[in-house]
Amino acid sequence: LGHAFSALFSQREAEKRNGKVLLRMENIDEARCKTEYETYIKEDLNWLGFDWTGAVRRQSDHMEDYQIALQKLKEIGVLYPCFCSRRDILKEIENSSGAPHDGIVGPDGPIYPGTCRSLTQDLQDEGISCGKRYALRLDVRRAKDIVGSISWFDADTGETPAKPEIFGDIVLARKDIMTSYHLSCTVDDNIQGISLVTRAQDLALATHIHRLLQQLLDYKVPVYKFHKIIGDKNGARLSKRVKSKTIHSMRKEGFTVSDIRLAIGI
Numbered sequence: 001l002g003h004a005f006s007a008l009f010s011q012r013e014a015e016k017r018n019g020k021v022l023l024r025m026e027n028i029d030e031a032r033c034k035t036e037y038e039t040y041i042k043e044d045l046n047w048l049g050f051d052w053t054g055a056v057r058r059q060s061d062h063m064e065d066y067q068i069a070l071q072k073l074k075e076i077g078v079l080y081p082c083f084c085s086r087r088d089i090l091k092e093i094e095n096s097s098g099a100p101h102d103g104i105v106g107p108d109g110p111i112y113p114g115t116c117r118s119l120t121q122d123l124q125d126e127g128i129s130c131g132k133r134y135a136l137r138l139d140v141r142r143a144k145d146i147v148g149s150i151s152w153f154d155a156d157t158g159e160t161p162a163k164p165e166i167f168g169d170i171v172l173a174r175k176d177i178m179t180s181y182h183l184s185c186t187v188d189d190n191i192q193g194i195s196l197v198t199r200a201q202d203l204a205l206a207t208h209i210h211r212l213l214q215q216l217l218d219y220k221v222p223v224y225k226f227h228k229i230i231g232d233k234n235g236a237r238l239s240k241r242v243k244s245k246t247i248h249s250m251r252k253e254g255f256t257v258s259d260i261r262l263a264i265g266i
Helices: 002-016 035-048 063-076 086-094 121-129 140-147 181-191 206-216 247-252 257-264
Strands: 079-082 135-138 151-154 158-161 171-174 196-200 223-227
Touching (some): 140 206, 171 181
């Protein structure tokens, strides 16, 4: 139901502005994102009356675009390889009693303490050449020094200051998956010429880091609008983890489009 609301909300906002709504498959994790899921999504959306324009952009088909963005960030000097495992990071945080970052949790979990930020180029090259697993992190402090004060326009609340430091030095790519949600969405929004981004409230904080990436990469800045999160009868968030009913299963049970729209209030 949450996905149904998000799709129909986007379509409604596009219609209000005499615009068009696009469909994107954010499938960068190919081990979890199977093509049959995409088929079900399209069938469900068609059934709901969601009518998108043009070809569907599949992120897994456009890894080169994300590599180009990463290369530009590297040339700017705001990327560095991080060889820390999750255990290493937690241990460093535990051993840093009294440090400014101690105990601070960001939207994606504990704030990275910056262990690899000061590695020399020789040590970075050595770690990579030895085949160590690594992630590419964004040096947020350096990036903020470059871009200065930035903000975005929220269609409901107006101009909003961007505070990307709440994420710490966020991971933008890994050796096995060479992009991230934050990077791929920012790049795609620019390539697809998105003028209005609609997302659920639980993703609103991501805009802080997306706005920083846009400024670094010299992208146009869309307007943002965030919508409510659909919950169950007890107010709990719907998700696959708690085995919430899918639109596909509800269709099989005989639910109509009107039933779905009534349930989500749109």
